[in-house]
Amino acid sequence: MAENWDLLITGGEVFTPAGLAPAAVAVKDGRIADIGDLNPGGAAEVFDASGLTVLPGVIDTQVHFREPGLDHKENLESGTRAAVLGGVTAVFEMPNTSPATIDAAALNDKLSRARGRAWCDHAFFIGAAAENADKLGELERLPGCCGVKIFMGSSTGSLLVADDDTLLAALSSGTRRVAIHSEDEERLRERFELVRDGANVDQHPVWRDEETALRSTRRILKLARKAGRRLHVLHITTADEMPILAANKDVATVEVTPQHLTLAAPDCYERLGSLAQMNPPIRDERHRAGLWEGIRRGIVDVVGSDHAPHSREEKAADYPRTPSGMPGVQTLLPLLLDHLNAGRLTLPRLVDLTSAGAQRIYNIARKGRIAVGYDADFTVVDLKARREITGDWLASQCGWSPFEGMTVTGWPMATIIRGQIVMREDELPGEPAGVPVQFMETLPRGTAG
Numbered sequence: 001m002a003e004n005w006d007l008l009i010t011g012g013e014v015f016t017p018a019g020l021a022p023a024a025v026a027v028k029d030g031r032i033a034d035i036g037d038l039n040p041g042g043a044a045e046v047f048d049a050s051g052l053t054v055l056p057g058v059i060d061t062q063v064h065f066r067e068p069g070l071d072h073k074e075n076l077e078s079g080t081r082a083a084v085l086g087g088v089t090a091v092f093e094m095p096n097t098s099p100a101t102i103d104a105a106a107l108n109d110k111l112s113r114a115r116g117r118a119w120c121d122h123a124f125f126i127g128a129a130a131e132n133a134d135k136l137g138e139l140e141r142l143p144g145c146c147g148v149k150i151f152m153g154s155s156t157g158s159l160l161v162a163d164d165d166t167l168l169a170a171l172s173s174g175t176r177r178v179a180i181h182s183e184d185e186e187r188l189r190e191r192f193e194l195v196r197d198g199a200n201v202d203q204h205p206v207w208r209d210e211e212t213a214l215r216s217t218r219r220i221l222k223l224a225r226k227a228g229r230r231l232h233v234l235h236i237t238t239a240d241e242m243p244i245l246a247a248n249k250d251v252a253t254v255e256v257t258p259q260h261l262t263l264a265a266p267d268c269y270e271r272l273g274s275l276a277q278m279n280p281p282i283r284d285e286r287h288r289a290g291l292w293e294g295i296r297r298g299i300v301d302v303v304g305s306d307h308a309p310h311s312r313e314e315k316a317a318d319y320p321r322t323p324s325g326m327p328g329v330q331t332l333l334p335l336l337l338d339h340l341n342a343g344r345l346t347l348p349r350l351v352d353l354t355s356a357g358a359q360r361i362y363n364i365a366r367k368g369r370i371a372v373g374y375d376a377d378f379t380v381v382d383l384k385a386r387r388e389i390t391g392d393w394l395a396s397q398c399g400w401s402p403f404e405g406m407t408v409t410g411w412p413m414a415t416i417i418r419g420q421i422v423m424r425e426d427e428l429p430g431e432p433a434g435v436p437v438q439f440m441e442t443l444p445r446g447t448a449g
Helices: 072-085 104-114 130-139 164-171 185-194 201-207 210-227 241-246 258-262 267-276 285-296 332-341 347-362
Strands: 007-010 013-016 019-022 024-028 031-036 046-048 053-056 058-063 088-093 121-127 145-151 178-181 231-233 252-256 378-388 407-417 420-424
Touching: 013 347, 053 347, 058 072, 058 332, 058 347, 072 088, 072 104, 072 407, 072 420, 088 378, 088 407, 104 121, 121 130, 130 145, 130 164, 145 164, 164 210, 185 201, 185 210, 201 267, 210 231, 210 241, 241 252, 241 285, 252 285, 252 347, 258 285, 258 332, 332 347, 332 378, 332 407
Parallel strands: 007 046, 013 053, 058 088, 088 121, 121 145, 145 178, 178 231, 231 252
Antiparallel strands: 007 024, 013 019, 024 031, 053 378, 378 407, 407 420
16 A cells, blocks of 8 residues: 555656556565556655656676775775766676675675665675685675676786686686686787887777687687586677677677777777777777677677776876776766667667666576566666766766766666665765675575565
8 A cells, every 4th residue: 555655656657577658666665566557645755757767777787996096995985876876776896906806705895895885786796716716606605796707818906817727617616607807818918019118009909909809708608618607708899709609698698888889999099098998998890880789689688887997197107007997887877878869779678788687697686677576776767868978977086987078868867776765866865875786596595575
């Protein structure tokens, strides 16, 4: 009954598993209690979503909260604040932050630091390394862990598993899907001479070329089949990897990033310099078109931001000493909404890439759709709002975005997490209340409801 509801969202169009339709959504105790033509009388709080579209909460499954100048406590606050301002309700943090998440102590430390500081729900990857390869099956089942991450090629931080024996040992320990940074380390070392002295940042995709990605992806697929292990191959950048991954969908899911869908070389390096530098690199228009083709054909399962901020000062160094990575969690959804309005995406495909896909890949419990019994996570958007991405809106401590000054069509108007209105019209009305995400493969025993 209405008098028992904590929150009622009315007046908007709601994207449920049945599609987009006018409906009200009732929330009780952090879960979705009812959907339909509901009477608002008696609800403790009513959210008027007239003219707006209510989507399942956006889940960003790849962030690196290493905000420059902040310790990890502040990192989590700054990064998750940026997330909810961008309409994101949950984030999965990668292990190559400080401290590196390679054991239970580091994971528990991050969970502790997130308590009372994280604006959105969250989980943390365990990083694979030679010293913990035989323990990953135990580590991946810890509360708050979203899975194991393997860096096959060197990127930011020291985590690296480059040789086949250690890769196979890591893949053979555990059962959950493993996230992969797929670049071939041997080829990266061979080709570093190309950029060692006096190169411009536009040579970044020359050093880390297509073959570096292709060789690595072929290797990890072969090893995954040998180990009988599921993979999630992160931030695909080449058109050439798409048919390979399409032929291996029984073992591999696929991520792309908004940066690789929106920017292209050489223009991005000419305009942005090292601000456009990330790993794997942004490539030319042929590869960007190939990523969109992968989305159109259903090969791509999810979009993750790969949020990895660095300060302008760090980025101002001479290449290749400049760090790779850029902020992205706050702009993920505005960019995709703009692509939607440009006709590159449909709304069902956007929802699949930002919520349902994440749930499917990682077996997230009670998130990823608007359905009775699920967490009351909603990203409320104005599909037709035209806004400029401005510096004063950006929350990341790094203080910049490669998309600053860009005008987009479509904007997040509210972020609601487990029935709490966390962001509304670019303001944060409450306090950080994010909790660890739960997964169906690691649900705590002896609990119900």
